[in-house]
Structure formats: C-alpha cells, structure tokens
Amino acid sequence: MRYFLRKLLQLVIVVFAVTFTVSLALGAIPYAEERIIAAKGSGAINEEEKNKLLDSLNLREPTLVQYGYFVGDLVTLDWGVTLNGNQPISTSISDGLGISLRLMIYGQLVALLIAIPAAVFAAYRSGGLFDRFSTTVSFGFISTPNYVLATILGLLFTVRWKLFPAISTDVGFFEAPWDHFRNFFLPTIVLALPLAGAYMRLLRSDLVNTLQSDFITTARAKGVSTPRILFGHALRPSLFSLVTAAAVNVGALVGGSVVVETAFNLNGLGRRTVLGIFASEFRLVQITVVILALVYVITNFLVDILYGFLDPRVRVGRLG
Amino acid sequence: MSTLQTAVRRETGTLLEIEDLATHFATPGGVVRAVDGVTFSLDHGQRLGIVGESGCGKTILSRSIMGLLPRRNVIRKGSVLFEGTELTTMSLKDRQKIWGAEMAMIFQDPMTSLNPVMKIGKQLAEPLRIHLGSTRENAQEIVLKLLQDVGIPEPEKRLEQYAHELSGGMRQRIMIAMALACGPSVLFADEPTTALDVTVQAQILDLIEDQCREREMALVLVTHDLGVVAGHTDQIIVMYAGKIVEIAPTATLFSKMKMPYTEALFQSIPKLADPSHTRLTTIGGRPPNLVAPPDGCSFSPRCPYATDTCTKVEPELQQAEPGHLFACHYPVGSDRWNEVQVSLGRRSGGH
Numbered sequence A: 001m002r003y004f005l006r007k008l009l010q011l012v013i014v015v016f017a018v019t020f021t022v023s024l025a026l027g028a029i030p031y032a033e034e035r036i037i038a039a040k041g042s043g044a045i046n047e048e049e050k051n052k053l054l055d056s057l058n059l060r061e062p063t064l065v066q067y068g069y070f071v072g073d074l075v076t077l078d079w080g081v082t083l084n085g086n087q088p089i090s091t092s093i094s095d096g097l098g099i100s101l102r103l104m105i106y107g108q109l110v111a112l113l114i115a116i117p118a119a120v121f122a123a124y125r126s127g128g129l130f131d132r133f134s135t136t137v138s139f140g141f142i143s144t145p146n147y148v149l150a151t152i153l154g155l156l157f158t159v160r161w162k163l164f165p166a167i168s169t170d171v172g173f174f175e176a177p178w179d180h181f182r183n184f185f186l187p188t189i190v191l192a193l194p195l196a197g198a199y200m201r202l203l204r205s206d207l208v209n210t211l212q213s214d215f216i217t218t219a220r221a222k223g224v225s226t227p228r229i230l231f232g233h234a235l236r237p238s239l240f241s242l243v244t245a246a247a248v249n250v251g252a253l254v255g256g257s258v259v260v261e262t263a264f265n266l267n268g269l270g271r272r273t274v275l276g277i278f279a280s281e282f283r284l285v286q287i288t289v290v291i292l293a294l295v296y297v298i299t300n301f302l303v304d305i306l307y308g309f310l311d312p313r314v315r316v317g318r319l320g
Numbered sequence B: 001m002s003t004l005q006t007a008v009r010r011e012t013g014t015l016l017e018i019e020d021l022a023t024h025f026a027t028p029g030g031v032v033r034a035v036d037g038v039t040f041s042l043d044h045g046q047r048l049g050i051v052g053e054s055g056c057g058k059t060i061l062s063r064s065i066m067g068l069l070p071r072r073n074v075i076r077k078g079s080v081l082f083e084g085t086e087l088t089t090m091s092l093k094d095r096q097k098i099w100g101a102e103m104a105m106i107f108q109d110p111m112t113s114l115n116p117v118m119k120i121g122k123q124l125a126e127p128l129r130i131h132l133g134s135t136r137e138n139a140q141e142i143v144l145k146l147l148q149d150v151g152i153p154e155p156e157k158r159l160e161q162y163a164h165e166l167s168g169g170m171r172q173r174i175m176i177a178m179a180l181a182c183g184p185s186v187l188f189a190d191e192p193t194t195a196l197d198v199t200v201q202a203q204i205l206d207l208i209e210d211q212c213r214e215r216e217m218a219l220v221l222v223t224h225d226l227g228v229v230a231g232h233t234d235q236i237i238v239m240y241a242g243k244i245v246e247i248a249p250t251a252t253l254f255s256k257m258k259m260p261y262t263e264a265l266f267q268s269i270p271k272l273a274d275p276s277h278t279r280l281t282t283i284g285g286r287p288p289n290l291v292a293p294p295d296g297c298s299f300s301p302r303c304p305y306a307t308d309t310c311t312k313v314e315p316e317l318q319q320a321e322p323g324h325l326f327a328c329h330y331p332v333g334s335d336r337w338n339e340v341q342v343s344l345g346r347r348s349g350g351h
C-alpha cells in the first residue's frame, strides 16, 4: 500500500511539472502572437477579433495566472477551436487519439504475440538453430526503418496482391470488423515487426539468465515438465526488461507513429501534432503534449504496479 | 503407480547400481573430465556420503546419476541402474516421471534454490500435483503435514509467503519438505548445510537423518567436509579428480583409512579435543586441472608419500577388506608411509 501511494505521489508531481512547462512554453515561442494571427489569416480578422483571440490564450497574463487558466481550461475541457477551420480541438484530439491508441494496442499485441513464444523457444535451445535464425531476423527487423517496411509491404500487399487498401480509413471495429481489419492490418504489421524484434532480443537474454538459476534446477529436479519450467517458472521473473520496454513504447507509439500514420494516411495523434506545429496550432500541440505526458505517466504507474506483481520483493522495496 | 504406497512398502537390496559412469564437458579449453569412471552401488535405505574438495566432481556425479545435466557439450558414458531400470538411455519425459517422485534432490544454497516469485505453498504442492495428480485441497493437506514434519512453525502462514520472507535454515527445511513430498526412495543432498550458519547446520543434518530413517529412504550426502558425513552416513566415498579414491563403511573409513588423500581430509577437520589455537592442517596445493590431469595418481603432486611410481602408474582400486576399496600404491600403514611419517617427525621409528 505504501508502495502504491508513493507511486501515486510521483505521478502527481510529474503531471504538475509537465502542465507547468507546457503552459509556459507558449511564451517562449518567438513571435507566438504574430504567428497565431498569421495562421488565422491576418487579413481575415479585424482588430477586435484579434484581441479576443489573443485574450482567450491569456498570453499577456503573468506566468502563474497563465498556468491557472491553462489548467482550468484543461480540466473543464474548454480547449477552444483550431485556428484553421474552427474545428473543436477536443474533436480533433479525440479522433486522433482513437486511431493512435488502436494502432498502439494492435502493434504491441502482435509484437508480444510474436516475441514471447519466439524468445522462449530461442532461450530454451540457446545457441541452437532457431536461436541463431531468430537473432538474425530480429536484427533485420530492428534495423529496417519504418518507411522502408511500410513501402515494401505497401507495394506487395496493396499494389501487387491488392489484398489491402492503399489508403487506410478509420473504420470502427464494431461497424465493419472486416474493413477495420483490412485498414489496420498493414500499419499494425509495420509497427509490430521492429518491436517484436527488439522484444524478442530482450526477453531471450533475460530468459537465458533465468534458466541458469538454481531454482530452475530445483524445478527440474521436482520433475516439472519442460513447458511448465519455461512458462510457469522462468518466464515471469524474466519479464522486467520486456515490460519496461513495452511501457516506454506505449507513449512513443501513441504520439510518435508519424511515419506509419503518414504512410497509410491515418490521421493519428502523431500526424496531427506534426501538422499542427507547421500550422502554428499551438493550442492543439500544447494539449496533445499534455495528453501524451498523461499517457506516459499513467503507463509508468501501471507498470510500477505490475513490477510488484511480477516480483513480490519489489513491494517491500528490496529491489529498486 | 502410487508413490504413497511405495513409501510404506520399502524393499531391501540394491536400489542404485552405478557402473563406470563418466561425465565429460567439451569446453573451448578442452575436455573437462568432471566424473571419470565411477562404480558403486547403493542399497535401499542406505546412507552414503560423497566427500572431496571443491571441484572434485561430487555435484556432477550426483547430477549424472539423476540424469539432471545440461544436454549440450556433455559426453556421457556408463550405466545407472535404478531398481533395475537403466536411466542413462531413458527419455527426458520418463526421467521427469522419476525426478521428484522416486529420486529427489536438495541443493547447497537455499537462498537461490526456491523460486523467488512463486508462493511457498504452490512450490511445495507442485511435485504432488505433477506426480500424484493431487487436487489443490488434497495437496495442501499433505503439504501442511510435511511442513510440520520438517519442523516449520506456523505452517499455514508459510504457504502464502515467498522465499525472501524466510531465513536460510527455514528455506532449506522447505526444500527438504518439497523433496520428501512424493516419498522418494532416494534423496540426494548436495552440500545441504554449506551455506547455513553453524548452529543451523547440525539441525538440518539431524532432520535429514531422521526423515531418512522414518521413511526408509536412501541418502546420498555430498559434502566437502568429512566431519559432516561422519555422524550421518553408513558408507563413504572419497572422490578426487572425478574418481573414487577410497570407499568404505563409515566406521572403517575413520579407523582404517588407506588413502593419503582421505588422511589429509581427515586432518583438516577441526576437532573438539584440539586446543583452540591448534593450526588446522590444510592440504597443500590445489585439486588438479581436470582437462589435463597429471599422469599416474592424480593426487601424487600433493602427496607427501609419492614416489616416481606414483607419478607414472595410476593405482587401481584394490580391496583392503570386503567393502573397503582404495586406490594407492603406498597406503596408510605401508612401509613407505611409515618411512615418511618418521622423516616428518610425526611418528617414532618401527611399527
């Protein structure tokens, strides 16, 4: 319980630090006001509208007041509209987040489904044929840039075999499961393969170490079957690095899948953010950054809880 | 096949017959001859000690007998008959049916021998569930009884604990309980007390001995300490450089030891009668490199009695009396031995 509370406190501190920095960042952007006006189209609005717009951003208030307004707007979901097109920022972000979260979850699941069995088998026969083969393949995937993989798979699956649409559209899973699958299949694979390679390497090496532990010999001497040794005894204490890496990737994938989102024309959060930066949509970018920070922080919190589950010694603070 | 029943009807006669057993490791530095042609047998309910310095191949010998060795880079020879069944050619699946059920093993370091992330209760129940197909409730009942047998206070509480919440002695008791669970006919204990406090060591050894007696279970007690096996075994094997150099009933070994290596081990046991400042005799030098053991007797480079013969001709195991074998050209009591004793000033001339 103490462990839980300590982690919760850390979470609160991080959230404060991020919102504070993000709130001030706007003031640090050179010519922020001029850029915002320009993005709006300086000729299109009169002086009064200009002032109203700038007032709503609280740019001229003292720092702490600015922060107060920013947090107030954040929690009341009063996020305003985009400069270009007057679309509610909340709609834009929730649409983007929906796509990015799904991509992230699919990508992670596929990566783990490939990596875990492969790592277990490679570690079980470490140095064997499968181990060497899977090592080569993982390094191949790890070192292939996203856009190369996206291009190759895109060419094969959409142009050559015409199995999947070249341009993905965001079709809900429940409305049209088959279309949903077709649309998300390729981007998921492009995200998942390099992840699977990295996860497999991490888990394999931890497993090889665990399998040399005395308690594994104990389990063997009890007559525990090989699959139970691998999955029942060795896997759980070997999951630390994998869980840590997967957790870091949650945030990285939600906000940083720009290449894949662009390659398959999915309007995810990453892509919207990058476009937002070019279009001086500072408000949108600010809020996106806060949301991504929340994703990171919440994931980390959950992972800390998960560590405690993976190894009871963590809970009493004997490790880490 | 119910192992609980075999726990009641114990046979007599030979349990294990080991014939010319060898285990070598192919390493980049050469072939390590960890166990090199070992022959002996073990009767039902018999308690055997295997002694020798660190690195003499005791652990590998006991694991070779169980068949509990890594598969890779291992060269194996010889035969292990367990109740008449050849183990060395048995499939892994069949050996897994014997491990934990018919043969059990406990290890040196109770700190690392238990799974750190699995509750004690679950680990204890595992052999029962695997080998006897016990239900959860049934297994729990047996486990609680076992914990009482091995002298663990508050057994119910232990089931929910993890290894790190228990002391070293307590963990070794848990290991023993786990090994006893299915009523094996032989227990291998590999340095079971080496990692424990001196005060706990005697308790654990007594516990092992009591349980063996009660369950009519054979024991193979592996240790580097001749003092440990003295009071807890019927027969002792002295190993050196992967080979048996002396084997005898315990009392005989202590009263009529033949092998100078045994003598040296014996002299390195601290004795209660010694004044507290007495210097312990340690054996000079180190055990030989098992990749390229010396010619002749492997102990010859460290042996005060060694002659040219010893460095050239490897001594065969010979019989001193029925049941007592040794491998030495100039055993304790021989003329050469007396001569050296005199020259070392340990003994006056004559017999």
Ligand SMILES: Nc1ncnc2c1ncn2[C@@H]1O[C@H](COP(=O)(O)OP(=O)(O)O)[C@@H](O)[C@H]1O
Pocket (backbone or CB within 6 Å): B025, B027, B032, B033, B034, B052, B053, B054, B055, B056, B057, B058, B059, B060, B061, B290
């Ligand atoms: N997997 C292995 N590969 C190579 N050599 C090994 C391996 N395991 C043990 N050995 C060697 O075999 C010898 C006997 O080891 P061991 O049986 O553990 O000795 P003891 O238990 O008597 O201290 C040692 O010299 C050790 O270095």
Ligand SMILES: [Mg+2]
Pocket (backbone or CB within 6 Å): B055, B058, B059, B060, B190, B191
């Ligand atoms: Mg050993």
